[in-house]
Amino acid sequence: MGALDLSFFNRELITNFLWNGFVFSVELTLVAMAGGILLGTLLALMRLSDRSWIALPAAAYVNTMRSIPLVMVILWFFLLIPFLTGRPMGAEWSAVITFTAFEAAYYSEIMRAGIQSVSRDQVHAGNALGLTYAQTMRLVILPQAFRNMLPVLLSQTIILFQDTSLVYAIGAYDLLRGFSTAGRNFNRPVEAYLLAAVVYFVISFSLSSAVKQLQARIAIAR
Amino acid sequence: MIEISNVSKWYGTFQVLKDCSTRVDKGEVVVVCGPSGSGKSTLIKCVNALEPFQKGEVVVDGISVGAPGTDLPKLRSRVGMVFQHFELFPHLSIMENLTLGQIRVLHRGEEESRDKGMKLLERVGLREQAAKFPGQLSGGQQQRVAIARALAMDPLCMLFDEPTSALDPEMINEVLDVMVELAHEGMTMMCVTHEMGFARKVAKRVIFMDRGEIVEDATKDDFFGKPRSERAQQFLSKILHN
Numbered sequence: 001m002g003a004l005d006l007s008f009f010n011r012e013l014i015t016n017f018l019w020n021g022f023v024f025s026v027e028l029t030l031v032a033m034a035g036g037i038l039l040g041t042l043l044a045l046m047r048l049s050d051r052s053w054i055a056l057p058a059a060a061y062v063n064t065m066r067s068i069p070l071v072m073v074i075l076w077f078f079l080l081i082p083f084l085t086g087r088p089m090g091a092e093w094s095a096v097i098t099f100t101a102f103e104a105a106y107y108s109e110i111m112r113a114g115i116q117s118v119s120r121d122q123v124h125a126g127n128a129l130g131l132t133y134a135q136t137m138r139l140v141i142l143p144q145a146f147r148n149m150l151p152v153l154l155s156q157t158i159i160l161f162q163d164t165s166l167v168y169a170i171g172a173y174d175l176l177r178g179f180s181t182a183g184r185n186f187n188r189p190v191e192a193y194l195l196a197a198v199v200y201f202v203i204s205f206s207l208s209s210a211v212k213q214l215q216a217r218i219a220i221a222r
Numbered sequence: 223m224i225e226i227s228n229v230s231k232w233y234g235t236f237q238v239l240k241d242c243s244t245r246v247d248k249g250e251v252v253v254v255c256g257p258s259g260s261g262k263s264t265l266i267k268c269v270n271a272l273e274p275f276q277k278g279e280v281v282v283d284g285i286s287v288g289a290p291g292t293d294l295p296k297l298r299s300r301v302g303m304v305f306q307h308f309e310l311f312p313h314l315s316i317m318e319n320l321t322l323g324q325i326r327v328l329h330r331g332e333e334e335s336r337d338k339g340m341k342l343l344e345r346v347g348l349r350e351q352a353a354k355f356p357g358q359l360s361g362g363q364q365q366r367v368a369i370a371r372a373l374a375m376d377p378l379c380m381l382f383d384e385p386t387s388a389l390d391p392e393m394i395n396e397v398l399d400v401m402v403e404l405a406h407e408g409m410t411m412m413c414v415t416h417e418m419g420f421a422r423k424v425a426k427r428v429i430f431m432d433r434g435e436i437v438e439d440a441t442k443d444d445f446f447g448k449p450r451s452e453r454a455q456q457f458l459s460k461i462l463h464n
Contacts, residue, residue: 124309125305125310126311127294128272128301129323129327129375130298135327139322144313147313
């Protein structure tokens with residue numbers, strides 16, 4: 001194989017092949033993060049319930065999701081959702097639903113640790129004021145849990161961003177697919193995948209560094 | 223105001239409260255003392271149902287705390303509570319700590335709640351601290367805010383669970399002063415504390431607990447004059463070392 005030829009990588013390539021993929025990867029990451037944290041918080045609260053009929057289903061869900069490779073979940077949801085709803089669903093929508101459902105399991109473990117990091121007496125203090133369970137959680141416990149866990153939640157989101165490249169398996173057009181399509185069109189697959197790796201690395205590494213700084217600032221504030 | 227009748231509580235097979243009965247009448251200050259692990263904190267937390275109990279009855283202002291249909295949030299909103307470790311909400315400013323319950327539970331307006339909060343902060347001498355966060359205040363200041371937070375709900379009675387035992391010695395008096403003032407105003411108070419000076423000053427009765435039992439329930443003068451039980455005598459001699 002000859003020397004690397006990166007001449008095909010220009011502005012036009014970005015607008016034609018990469019930009020749409022990049023936008024989808026980011027959208028998928030943000031939507032799955034928001035939905036995953038919301039659903040994950042709910043699952044965490046369920047798992048911490050005294051009532052086993054509430055706690056057990058949540059535990060089963062979380063443990064199942066965490067025990068299956070993501071790429072299989074992606075494929076299964078892609079095949080299952082049209083089967084269950086009786087309607088075909090695009091790869092992009094399927095990916096959004098799958099990632100939200102899958103990441104919720106991971107976010108829920110983080111939120112569970114976060115809720116447990118807040119002292120039980122804070123719950124008592126909220127209750128003693130006359131706040132209901134839901135108010136105590138929403139106004140007193142969860143804001144503290146969320147703040148304590150913010151760096152971990154963001155780290156998980158960076159992992160999520162990297163994992164979005166797996167939607168490749170169902171043919172959704174994400175950043176990685178943008179690179180691979182370009183590579184095929186210009187017959188430069190090695191260079192394309194190399195550049196893809198560099199782009200993923202730069203994005204993920206700079207985000208991790210930002211999280212590290214945030215973590216240090218939170219540590220000082222406490 | 224508070225009637226505790228034959229209350230028993232178990233953690234698994236371990237009995238933490240054994241057939242406890244006592245009462246706190248309107249305007250009375252009752253001090254509960256006893257060695258650590260004697261169940262005094264558990265007993266006081268049964269009054270506003272922060273701790274469930276298996277047997278007996280607690281009635282606050284005519285409402286049975288343990289009854290299945292009782293609206294606990296409503297009942298608790300009328301019973302002020304002050305904790306050993308203050309338990310201010312660290313993510314909220316001092317003022318927000320004072321208004322949270324007023325707005326969310328009593329449905330008071332924002333402005334009314336702030337006015338009330340300001341008045342109470344002034345009363346505990348912390349007007350200047352309204353915009354700060356709990357972490358920026360000393361322990362004694364935090365505990366005074368916690369008392370103000372409870373008072374903001376216009377409670378019928380106040381429960382104090384070792385309010386000074388997490389404080390540095392030089393801060394104990396600033397908290398006790400607020401409590402004494404409250405007692406003089408006629409607030410109904412049930413206080414778990416080892417501050418016998420406080421008990422001497424304002425308590426009507428002193429309850430001594432040991433191993434989950436109410437061993438002694440006497441008027442202040444009887445308790446300090448001639449405690450009847452040996453356990454109470456031993457306890458007093460340990461904490462009244464001077």
